Amino acid sequence: MTEPASVYHITFLRHGESVGNAEGRYQGQADFPLTGHGREQARILGQRWLAEGREFDKVIASPLPRARETAEIIAGILSLDLETDPLWMERANGLMAGLKHEDIRARDLEVPFLHPYHHVGQTGESELELYLRAGQGIQGLLNRPPGRYLVVSHGGTLNKTLMVILGMPVQANYQGAGFSFGNTAFADFTYTPSSHRWRLKRFESP
Numbered sequence: 001m002t003e004p005a006s007v008y009h010i011t012f013l014r015h016g017e018s019v020g021n022a023e024g025r026y027q028g029q030a031d032f033p034l035t036g037h038g039r040e041q042a043r044i045l046g047q048r049w050l051a052e053g054r055e056f057d058k059v060i061a062s063p064l065p066r067a068r069e070t071a072e073i074i075a076g077i078l079s080l081d082l083e084t085d086p087l088w089m090e091r092a093n094g095l096m097a098g099l100k101h102e103d104i105r106a107r108d109l110e111v112p113f114l115h116p117y118h119h120v121g122q123t124g125e126s127e128l129e130l131y132l133r134a135g136q137g138i139q140g141l142l143n144r145p146p147g148r149y150l151v152v153s154h155g156g157t158l159n160k161t162l163m164v165i166l167g168m169p170v171q172a173n174y175q176g177a178g179f180s181f182g183n184t185a186f187a188d189f190t191y192t193p194s195s196h197r198w199r200l201k202r203f204e205s206p
Contacts, residue, residue, distance in 0.1 A: 006193060009148040010141060011056070012158050013074075013186040016041035018066035021183065025100055027154075028093030028124065033065045041184045041206075042070045046077035056080055060141075061152040062088040070184070071152040080150070087137040090154035091130045094121025116170045127160075127170045134160035142191070155181040162187065165198050182206050 016038030020027035034042070056078065061071035063084040075082040096109050104110060109121055116127040125133070134157060141149060153161070158181050163170070168177065179187075185205035191198050 006146045008142065008146050008189075008191040008193075010189045010191065011150045011186055012161060012189070013045075013070070013150060013152045014155050014158055014181040014183060015062075015067040015070040015152060017183045020066070020098065023100070025098055026093055026096045026104065027066075028091060028097035028121070029064060029089055030098035031065050032098075034069045038066070038183060039069070039073060042073040043077070045184050045186075046074040049074070050077055054078070055148055056150045057147040058083065059150045059152065060085050060088065062086070062090065062154060062157075064089055064154070067152045067154060071150075074150070074152070085137070085140065087133060087140060088151060088153040088157060091120065091156040092124045094119060094124030096121035096124065114173045116172055127172075130156065131160045131163065131170045133157070135164045137161060138164055142193070146193075158187075165189065179203070180205050 015034070017035050018027065018032040018038055019035055020030065020032035021038075022035050025032070059071050059075045059080050059082045061067050061082060061084050063086055067088070068084060071082055074080075095107065096104050099107070111118060114120075114127070119126055137151075137157075138161065141151070159179050162179050182205045185203075187203045188201040189198055190201060
């Protein structure tokens, strides 16, 4: 069946491996560049999409270095325009930003029970705040004309994005379903405004 012309094609992509990933850090909105392996992951995906004839009208990326660099590599291979949007940044995780797990324990930043309104890392975003920001990101995409968009973001933010799309509520203590966005994992969606229909076409995680 032919899709209507007024359909959005949106691919949500997590960045390649960063220095923070490799060191086991809770990155949040701390600045970590890609590792050499992360750059290679982005190049491989970009070359694959070029060979497949993938087309996008624009790349929209989180301005954090690990996402922006991933987007720059892919946009360069596919000759695409790139812009950044802070709505697609990773969760602000407060005093936990850039720390390893043992440092978080030592600074008593863990809580025994995480309710949806708790500010992560004392000063960061709550589960609900991140969920609402993901909704703002989706609204921003759909304020644009129908087209093909690549969004390069982060695991936490993309999990909440899929929850918003699928109508899943925020739950306490990380309960409920989650989505395994490994480095350079991506999800292909279409959205048809005339029927308010989202379709998941592909979810691929290395």
